[in-house]
Amino acid sequence: MKKEDTVMLISAEGFEFVIDKKAAMVSQTIRNMLTSPGGFSETEHGKVTFPEISTTILEKICQYFYWSLQYASGKETEFHIEPELTLELMMAANYLHT
Amino acid sequence: MTVLRSRDISSTAKPELSQASTPRNVVAEPVTPPKTSEFVNPSLKDVCTPKLDVLGSEIGFGVGAGSVMVSESGNVRRVSARLVKKAGESVGIGNGKRKKVEGTSLACVNTRNLKRRGSDMKLGVGSSDGNTDANIVSEVSKDSNDGDFMELLEDSAVVEDSASAARLEFGCDLIHSVRETRDIGQCKKKSSMDTKALGPESSEKDKLEKGFLSLRSGKRVPQREIIDIRIGGDSVQGIQHSKNGGTYCSDDVPVKSISEAKSDTTTRGRVSIEGKGKMKLNSEASPSSGIETVKLNIENVNGSSGSGVDQSAPNAVLPDEVQVRGTNLSEIDTRSAHRARFRNFARRNASRFAHFSPREEFGGRAHDVSGTDVTPETSNGIEDWPGPFSTAMQIIKDRETNRNGGKHGGSTDESEMVELKWIPKNHGSCRHQKQVPSLQDICLSILSSNADAVTSLDFVPDALRHKICWFLCDNRSMDGHFLELLVHDTPTEIRLRDCSWLSEEQFVKIFGGCNTSKLTVLQFDQGGGCMPDYVLHSTLARLPNSLPALTAISLKGAYRISDAGLNMLASAAPSLKSVDISQCPLLTYEGICSLASSLRFVLRELYIDNSHGIDAMLILPALQMIGNLEVLSVAGILTVSDDFVSEFVSTHGSRMKELVLADCIELTDSSLEVIGDKCPNLQAIDLTNLRKLTDISIGRLANGCQAIQMLKLCRNSFSDEAIAAYLDVNGAFLKCLSLNNMIQVSRLTALSLARNCKNIRSLDLSWCRNLTNEALGLIVDSCLLLEVLKLFGCTQVTDVFVDGHSNPQVKLIGLKMTPVFKHIEFPDFLLGPLRYPSTSL
Numbered sequence: 001m002k003k004e005d006t007v008m009l010i011s012a013e014g015f016e017f018v019i020d021k022k023a024a025m026v027s028q029t030i031r032n033m034l035t036s037p038g039g040f041s042e043t044e045h046g047k048v049t050f051p052e053i054s055t056t057i058l059e060k061i062c063q064y065f066y067w068s069l070q071y072a073s074g075k076e077t078e079f080h081i082e083p084e085l086t087l088e089l090m091m092a093a094n095y096l097h098t
Numbered sequence: 099m100t101v102l103r104s105r106d107i108s109s110t111a112k113p114e115l116s117q118a119s120t121p122r123n124v125v126a127e128p129v130t131p132p133k134t135s136e137f138v139n140p141s142l143k144d145v146c147t148p149k150l151d152v153l154g155s156e157i158g159f160g161v162g163a164g165s166v167m168v169s170e171s172g173n174v175r176r177v178s179a180r181l182v183k184k185a186g187e188s189v190g191i192g193n194g195k196r197k198k199v200e201g202t203s204l205a206c207v208n209t210r211n212l213k214r215r216g217s218d219m220k221l222g223v224g225s226s227d228g229n230t231d232a233n234i235v236s237e238v239s240k241d242s243n244d245g246d247f248m249e250l251l252e253d254s255a256v257v258e259d260s261a262s263a264a265r266l267e268f269g270c271d272l273i274h275s276v277r278e279t280r281d282i283g284q285c286k287k288k289s290s291m292d293t294k295a296l297g298p299e300s301s302e303k304d305k306l307e308k309g310f311l312s313l314r315s316g317k318r319v320p321q322r323e324i325i326d327i328r329i330g331g332d333s334v335q336g337i338q339h340s341k342n343g344g345t346y347c348s349d350d351v352p353v354k355s356i357s358e359a360k361s362d363t364t365t366r367g368r369v370s371i372e373g374k375g376k377m378k379l380n381s382e383a384s385p386s387s388g389i390e391t392v393k394l395n396i397e398n399v400n401g402s403s404g405s406g407v408d409q410s411a412p413n414a415v416l417p418d419e420v421q422v423r424g425t426n427l428s429e430i431d432t433r434s435a436h437r438a439r440f441r442n443f444a445r446r447n448a449s450r451f452a453h454f455s456p457r458e459e460f461g462g463r464a465h466d467v468s469g470t471d472v473t474p475e476t477s478n479g480i481e482d483w484p485g486p487f488s489t490a491m492q493i494i495k496d497r498e499t500n501r502n503g504g505k506h507g508g509s510t511d512e513s514e515m516v517e518l519k520w521i522p523k524n525h526g527s528c529r530h531q532k533q534v535p536s537l538q539d540i541c542l543s544i545l546s547s548n549a550d551a552v553t554s555l556d557f558v559p560d561a562l563r564h565k566i567c568w569f570l571c572d573n574r575s576m577d578g579h580f581l582e583l584l585v586h587d588t589p590t591e592i593r594l595r596d597c598s599w600l601s602e603e604q605f606v607k608i609f610g611g612c613n614t615s616k617l618t619v620l621q622f623d624q625g626g627g628c629m630p631d632y633v634l635h636s637t638l639a640r641l642p643n644s645l646p647a648l649t650a651i652s653l654k655g656a657y658r659i660s661d662a663g664l665n666m667l668a669s670a671a672p673s674l675k676s677v678d679i680s681q682c683p684l685l686t687y688e689g690i691c692s693l694a695s696s697l698r699f700v701l702r703e704l705y706i707d708n709s710h711g712i713d714a715m716l717i718l719p720a721l722q723m724i725g726n727l728e729v730l731s732v733a734g735i736l737t738v739s740d741d742f743v744s745e746f747v748s749t750h751g752s753r754m755k756e757l758v759l760a761d762c763i764e765l766t767d768s769s770l771e772v773i774g775d776k777c778p779n780l781q782a783i784d785l786t787n788l789r790k791l792t793d794i795s796i797g798r799l800a801n802g803c804q805a806i807q808m809l810k811l812c813r814n815s816f817s818d819e820a821i822a823a824y825l826d827v828n829g830a831f832l833k834c835l836s837l838n839n840m841i842q843v844s845r846l847t848a849l850s851l852a853r854n855c856k857n858i859r860s861l862d863l864s865w866c867r868n869l870t871n872e873a874l875g876l877i878v879d880s881c882l883l884l885e886v887l888k889l890f891g892c893t894q895v896t897d898v899f900v901d902g903h904s905n906p907q908v909k910l911i912g913l914k915m916t917p918v919f920k921h922i923e924f925p926d927f928l929l930g931p932l933r934y935p936s937t938s939l
Contacts, residue, residue, distance in 0.1 A: 064537045071534045079540055083548050087558065090541035094562055098537050 003046075007034065010049040011058040021046075023065035028097035053092045060089055061096065068098075485801035490823035491793075494846060498819070520875040522902020538565075546570050555583045560591040561927045568925070571596040578604045585612040592617065595925075597625035602633060609637035618647050619931045623654040631663035638670060645671035650703075650931035652678035661689030668696045676703035676932055680731070685709050687716035694720035703729035703933060707758065714738040722749040729933060731758035733784065738762040743769035751776030755934045760786035760810070770795035774802030781934070782808035786838075789813060793820035800827040808834040818842050822850035829854030836862035838888075848873035852880035859883055864890035864912060871899035878903045888912050 007024045009017045025031045033042045042048050050058060060081065067079050081089060545552065546569040555563060563584065570576040576599060584592055585608055605628040620638075622629070638645060648671040653659060659682050668674070674697055679685060690712055694701070701724050706712055714737040721727065727750050732738050743765060747754070754777045759765060765788050773780065774795075780803040785791060796816050799806070806828060811821075821843060825832070832855050837843050843866045851858075858881050863869060874895060878884060884905060889895055890912035900915055910916045 061537070068534045079535075081540060081544055083544060083551055086541045086544045086548070087552060087555075090538055090545065090562060091558060093537035093541060094559070096537075 006046065008047045009058060009062065010047060011053055011055040012051050013055050015055045015058070016047075017058060017062050019062050019065060023062070023069055024048075026065045026068045026098055027061075030096065050092075053095075054088070057085065057088050057092045060085060061092060061098070064093075064098070485797075486827045487797040487800035487823055490800070490826040491797070491819060494819045494823050494826070494850075498846070520872040520879065522875060522898055522904075542566065542569055546573050546575065549575055549580050550577070552580065552583060554586075556587065564591070564593045564925075564927045567594055568927070574599070578608060581608050585609065588613045588616045590616050591619040591931075593619065593621040594625075595621065595623050597622050598627060600625060600628045602628045602630070605629065606633055606636055612637075614638065614645050614648075616647055617645060619650045620645075620648060621650075621652040622656070623652055625653065626655050626657035626659075629653070629656045629663075630658040631660055631666070634659075634663050634666050639666040640670070642669050643672065646673065648674055650674070650676035650678075652676075652705075653682065654678055654705075655681045657681070657683055660684040661686055661692070664689040665692050665696075668693050672696070673700055675700055676705075676729075677701065678703075678705040680705050680707035680709060680733075682709045683711050686711045687713050687720075690717045691720040694724050698724050700726070702726050703756075705729070705731040705758075706735065707731050707760075708734040710735065712737075714742045718742055718745055721746060724750075726753065728753050729756040730754070731756070731784075732762060733758050733760035733786075735762060736764065739764050740766055740769045740772075744772040747772050747776045752779065754780055756780070756782040756808075758782075758784040759788065760784045760812075761788075763787060763789065766790045767792055767794045767798075771798045774798030774800075777803055779805055781805055782810075782834075784808075784810040785814055786810055786812040787814075789815055791815065793817055796820045796824045800824045804828060805831065807831055810834075810836040810838075811840055812836060812838040814840060816840065816842070818844050818846045822846035825850040825854050830857065832858050834858070834860045837866060838862045839865040841865060841867060844868035845870075845873060848877055852876045855881055857883055860886045862888040864888050864892065867892060867894050870894065871896055871902075874899050875903045878905045878908055881905075884908045886911060 005021050006018050007021050007030070009019065009024070009030075011017070021034070024034070030048060033040065033048055034046070036043070053061070064079060067077070070077070542565060545566055549566075549570055558566075567576065567580075567584070570580060571594065576594070576596065578600070581594070581600070581604075584594075589612070605625075645667075651667065651671065651674060653667075656679070659679070661684075664679065664685060677693065677697070685706075690706065694717070704721075704724075704727060712735060714732060714735050721730070722745070730746070730750075738759065743759070751773070757773065757777070757780065759769075767790070770785075770791060771794070773783070775798070783799070783803070783806060785795075791814055793816055797820065799809075800823065809832060821837065821840070825847065829850065835851075835855070835858060837847070843863070845868075848869055851861075855861075861877070861881070861884060863874070869892070871894075874887075874889070874892075875898075878887060878899075882905065885907060886909050888911045892913065895913055897915060900910060900913065909919065911919055
């Protein structure tokens with residue numbers, strides 16, 4: 001994966017998740033962060049930090065991004081979520097507008 | 099106010115002119131000056147021979163005036179009054195009367211003269227005309243000053259005397275007006291002939307001439323309007339002026355009478371000359387519809403052109419008119435007397451006028467729809483009613499007429515083209531694009547199925563809590579456990595739309611230990627089973643101030659709550675701004691009154707839908723006591739009457755943002771008239787099932803409530819044109835529209851929706867079976883912000899529309915071939931306590 005096609009999402013604990021830009025754009029919030037004019041560091045460096053999202057949740061979110069792309073291209077499967085994650089995941093998803 | 103748009107325009111154009119021409123206008127008020135002029139001229143010929151002709155021309159004029167007047171009933175009356183008085187008044191009219199009168203007299207005189215001479219009244223017709231003109235001119239010149247008109251009047255009076263009694267019966271005014279028209283026409287002729295016999299200020303003659311001339315040359319007369327305007331410049335002007343002068347065209351009435359009197363001959367004469375589409379219509383109608391034709395013309399003038407006619411005519415005529423009028427300015431008092439008479443006259447004859455005058459379009463319709471008793475209201479309302487709505491209606495009607503008759507090339511083309519042309523561009527391709535379920539939705543569904551596993555809702559924002567509760571209530575898996583989680587640790591908002599599962603003991607237990615000090619929103623709908631009065635003591639209303647922050651409470655369906663319980667709640671929550679106590683049958687007016695008195699400074703929203711124990715008239719004083727009420731919902735309360743609405747609105751009208759009057763079947767047009775007048779800030783109104791309402795109501799709403807974003811109509815009897823006209827006027831701001839079960843909705847509304855409602859988000863066209871696939875396709879492809887389109891019961895819709903439309907985000911609900919959505923309407927989970935939050939608290 002080329003550098004320009006990826007973004008890095010950093011969780012509260014500091015874990016860095018490198019994913020395709022296209023996948024990250026599934027989240028409206030991230031899309032706005034990366035595309036808004038104004039010279040934000042996110043745009044420049046392609047790194048977004050989420051100090052309130054924990055690692056497990058962020059990982060699940062990245063999985064969702066890829067699943068979503070897959071779904072849109074026709075391959076419809078089920079996205080499994082561990083129940084104990086659900087509440088937090090929902091809050092994170094609400095924040096990320098996804 | 100836009101009594102007469104035309105008037106405003108002309109007056110702005112030439113204020114002084116209007117002044118001068120007031121008298122003339124007064125008389126000739128007709129909105130359709132062109133018509134009159136035409137009438138005058140051609141009718142002159144006709145007039146010459148029979149008296150009727152004279153009248154006819156007069157009538158034509160008058161009609162023009164009349165029609166204009168119709169809109170302003172005052173004018174009408176005035177004219178008729180004048181006519182009635184005739185001799186006696188003519189003098190008075192001439193002098194002090196409004197210029198209108200003078201104008202009329204002038205016209206009358208002229209006509210007479212023409213008649214007498216048997217000269218061709220037409221423009222530039224032989225020497226006889228010249229003679230006539232001369233006479234007229236002289237008369238005119240004489241009348242240029244105050245006295246002149248009088249003379250003219252007298253002359254006309256004389257003529258009138260000789261005229262048929264019929265004329266008289268209708269009142270001198272008509273005759274006068276007719277005469278005036280004639281005169282004006284004459285004047286025009288004269289002016290053309292005599293060249294500047296009339297000096298600009300010296301006499302109206304000049305003005306007339308100029309007016310005439312200018313009219314002739316200027317064909318500024320609104321094209322739509324009749325050619326008459328051009329010909330009868332003066333008359334038109336006269337009308338214009340009258341309009342400018344703010345005279346109302348009472349001519350409608352008088353005109354009518356005149357036309358009635360001699361409709362046959364005159365109308366025909368006039369009609370033939372008209373040559374315009376509208377006029378032609380008249381001609382066809384002539385014998386009996388002489389008046390009608392005139393009216394139509396007038397309508398045309400009024401309606402379609404509205405401004406058009408006025409503009410053209412006044413421009414041309416104004417200078418002259420003004421001058422002429424100037425001389426006779428002092429008729430105001432007489433005028434008011436006349437006005438009163440005209441009013442009566444109008445009232446008597448309103449139905450006839452109503453059918454044709456643009457303003458009274460609705461009156462007529464109302465008449466048809468709701469019976470004669472509506473007519474007087476209509477005529478009363480008409481005078482202060484003209485506005486954007488009536489113009490829109492007129493335009494639509496004209497378009498339809500043109501479409502049908504092919505009379506006006508321009509507009510016909512337009513309408514033909516606007517004819518629902520919609521080609522499905524999309525061939526189902528965008529349907530295939532699946533909507534990816536959002537992560538939130540997936541989580542929600544999992545949560546709702548596993549609610550019992552949730553151990554804590556701390557840190558979950560309120561919006562999400564509400565969402566979860568919503569789905570849980572849906573699944574009926576809401577239980578005490580979750581409720582405990584919700585109330586745990588000083589909740590701020592609790593929204594439960596279904597508490598029917600809750601038992602009394604549970605309620606006491608759960609809420610007994612709840613720290614309600616920060617609770618701002620409590621929605622406890624359908625909680626009747628668990629909330630009798632005595633329970634409140636130990637739970638919500640523990641202490642007088644136990645709910646200090648509570649801003650909104652909803653106890654919909656709390657069927658065991660009585661007035662005492664309500665009192666307890668009110669004392670416990672002194673800062674309540676929104677109270678929803680719908681479907682609480684035990685509540686009576688006493689409860690509401692005490693609620694109102696304790697919350698009178700803070701309460702903003704009150705919902706008492708279907709709480710049938712409450713008598714509307716008895717709570718009216720309490721409601722009027724509430725200072726800041728902005729939302730009132732009284733759906734289903736049958737005691738809500740027109741009196742209630744009018745009194746309520748007179749106190750609170752300027753603040754009202756939402757009124758739900760669904761199922762208050764006793765309401766009639768008068769309520770909507772009051773609402774239209776007094777509620778300029780109204781944003782949402784629900785008129786479901788109000789069958790007594792007619793097009794007048796929607797017209798009033800269009801003219802008066804320009805801020806409406808949510809309109810709910812269901813099973814009302816508004817016509818297709820009326821709804822289309824409403825959308826033309828107010829469609830731009832509309833976000834949510836329901837035309838459920840409005841079976842008369844069809845092409846016109848669809849066109850209007852597509853053209854105007856660019857901001858609409860939610861549209862309900864269920865049971866509108868007259869909407870074709872093309873209509874719906876056009877709507878959906880034009881309203882790009884549309885999210886939800888409900889089409890229940892629309893069996894006429896096929897895949898052509900469903901697969902062919904190219905709006906990617908619209909959700910079609912209710913058709914056989916669309917998916918069944920689990921939820922049609924989600925509440926706005928982010929909504930705060932108040933539906934219309936304001937900056938000031």
